[in-house]
Amino acid sequence: MLIKLSDDMQRAVELKVRSRIDETPVLDVNATAEEIRMIFAERNVAREDIAVSVAQFATQCGFPIAFVALAPPRD
Numbered sequence: 001m002l003i004k005l006s007d008d009m010q011r012a013v014e015l016k017v018r019s020r021i022d023e024t025p026v027l028d029v030n031a032t033a034e035e036i037r038m039i040f041a042e043r044n045v046a047r048e049d050i051a052v053s054v055a056q057f058a059t060q061c062g063f064p065i066a067f068v069a070l071a072p073p074r075d
Contacts, residue, residue, distance in 0.1 A: 003049050012036050013053045017061065026064045029055045034070060 005013065013036060020027050033051035051067075058065045 003045070005045070005050065005053050006043075009036065009040055009043070009045070009050070010053060012039060013050065013057055017054060017058050017063065021061065021063055026066050027054070027058045028068045029058070029065050030068055030070050 016032055016036060017027065020032065029051050030047065033047045033054045036050050036054070037045060037047045055065055055067075
């Protein structure tokens with residue numbers, strides 16, 4: 001089930017995507033979502049839910065995206 005992000009989380013998604021447009025030719029959706037998840041860690045939102053918003057907004061901006069697998073966390 002997909003969730004709707006809070007307004008401040010959605011703004012963070014938009015700002016992060018816009019900042020990446022000039023930095024990289026293809027947006028790494030999972031890495032971007034993980035950065036945003038860490039900023040809002042206390043809200044316990046799944047990276048996958050954030051990734052959906054990242055991908056949607058990036059494609060609306062015409063920004064190419066890629067879903068690069070993240071390395072599993074180390075113990």
